[in-house]
Amino acid sequence: MSIQVYIDGAYYPKEQAKVSVFDHGYLYGDGIFEGIRAYNGRVWKLDEHVRRLYEGAKATMLQLPVTPAEMTEAILETLRRNNLGEAYIRVVVSRGAGDLGLDPRKCPKPTVVIIADKINLYPQELYDKGLRVVTVATRRNSNEALNPRMKSLNYLNNIMAKIEANHLGYPEVLMLNNEGYVTEGTGDNIFLVRRGELLTTPATAGILEGITRNTILRLASDMGIANREALFNRHDVYTAEECFLTGTAAEAIAVVEVDGRVIGDGQPGAMTNRLIKAFRELTRVEGTPIWPAGASKTVAAGAEGGTDR
Numbered sequence: 001m002s003i004q005v006y007i008d009g010a011y012y013p014k015e016q017a018k019v020s021v022f023d024h025g026y027l028y029g030d031g032i033f034e035g036i037r038a039y040n041g042r043v044w045k046l047d048e049h050v051r052r053l054y055e056g057a058k059a060t061m062l063q064l065p066v067t068p069a070e071m072t073e074a075i076l077e078t079l080r081r082n083n084l085g086e087a088y089i090r091v092v093v094s095r096g097a098g099d100l101g102l103d104p105r106k107c108p109k110p111t112v113v114i115i116a117d118k119i120n121l122y123p124q125e126l127y128d129k130g131l132r133v134v135t136v137a138t139r140r141n142s143n144e145a146l147n148p149r150m151k152s153l154n155y156l157n158n159i160m161a162k163i164e165a166n167h168l169g170y171p172e173v174l175m176l177n178n179e180g181y182v183t184e185g186t187g188d189n190i191f192l193v194r195r196g197e198l199l200t201t202p203a204t205a206g207i208l209e210g211i212t213r214n215t216i217l218r219l220a221s222d223m224g225i226a227n228r229e230a231l232f233n234r235h236d237v238y239t240a241e242e243c244f245l246t247g248t249a250a251e252a253i254a255v256v257e258v259d260g261r262v263i264g265d266g267q268p269g270a271m272t273n274r275l276i277k278a279f280r281e282l283t284r285v286e287g288t289p290i291w292p293a294g295a296s297k298t299v300a301a302g303a304e305g306g307t308d309r
C-alpha cells in the first residue's frame, strides 16, 4: 500500500500527493519545515518540534491555518494512517499558492504537508567506528542574512556544503561562520569534549538549535557531566579529546577525524559513548504515544504491510 500524505487536512496516496507549481515554497523556498522521528510507537519530542515550527512561522510572518494542538494531532493521525511506529516525519509549511512575485501577501493560504515514511540512517559501521569529516569553504548563513535558527525551506546554504561533501567524498562536513567559528554540520549540531568539559556551539552563533542537541545537554547535566555553550574554532576541534554530531536523522554519532587530524585516539570517545547510550535508552521509553494505550498492537496487527515495531 502506498504511503498516505497529509495535505491541508486531507490524505492522498504518495503518487497523488501534489502541490501547485505556484506555491511560493516551490517558487522561492518561502516556508518552513520540521524533521521528526517516531521510535517504538512514540513521537520523540513532538511538542518541541511543533514549538520550533510555530516559532519559525512567527518569524517569517506565516499564519498557520491550524493550531499547534491540531498540528500535533495531524502528525499523530498521519502516523496511524500509515501504521508507522518507527518513522521519519516531515512537516512542511509553505507560503501557499499565489501569483508570481516575492511578496508573501500574494499567497492567501499556506500549504501544510505531513509526510511519514521509513527512516534511513548512516550505515551501522559509521556508528561503530565514527565519522571522518572535513571543514568546507561554504560559510553558514549569518544570523542577519537568514537566521539558521529558522528551519526554513531555503536549505541551499546546507546543500552547497553537501555538494562539497559529495565532491570530497565525505558523508558529512563542518561549516564555519563568517568569523571562522565552527557552527554545525549540514544537518547536525556539533559537540566537543575539551579538557573534560562538554562544549557545544551557542544557538546565537548561527546554528539550528537542535532538539537532539538540547536533549544531550540535559542528559549531560543529569549525568553530572560539566557542559556549556561555547564558541570554538578549528584549532579547538583538532585538539579536542572527543567530538560527536547530533540530529534527528543521525541521532548521535562520533567524529574521529577532522581535516585529517585524528580526534583523541581515533575511536569514539568514552563520554560520547555514554551519552549516545543514554540518548538511545531515552528514545525507547519517552515520547507522545501514537496509539491510545493498549490499542497499538491491534491497529498494527490488522494493517497491511505490518509494522516496524
Ligand code: PXG
Pocket (backbone or CB within 6 Å): 034, 035, 036, 090, 158, 184, 185, 186, 187, 188, 189, 207, 208, 209, 210, 211, 212, 213, 246, 247, 248, 249
Ligand atoms: N542543524 C541543521 C542545519 C539541521 O538541519 C540539526 C542541526 C539537528 O537538529 P535536530 O532538531 O534534528 O536535533 C538539523 C536537523 C531532513 C532532516 O529531512 C533535516 C534535519 C533533521 C531531520 C531531517 O533533511 N535537520
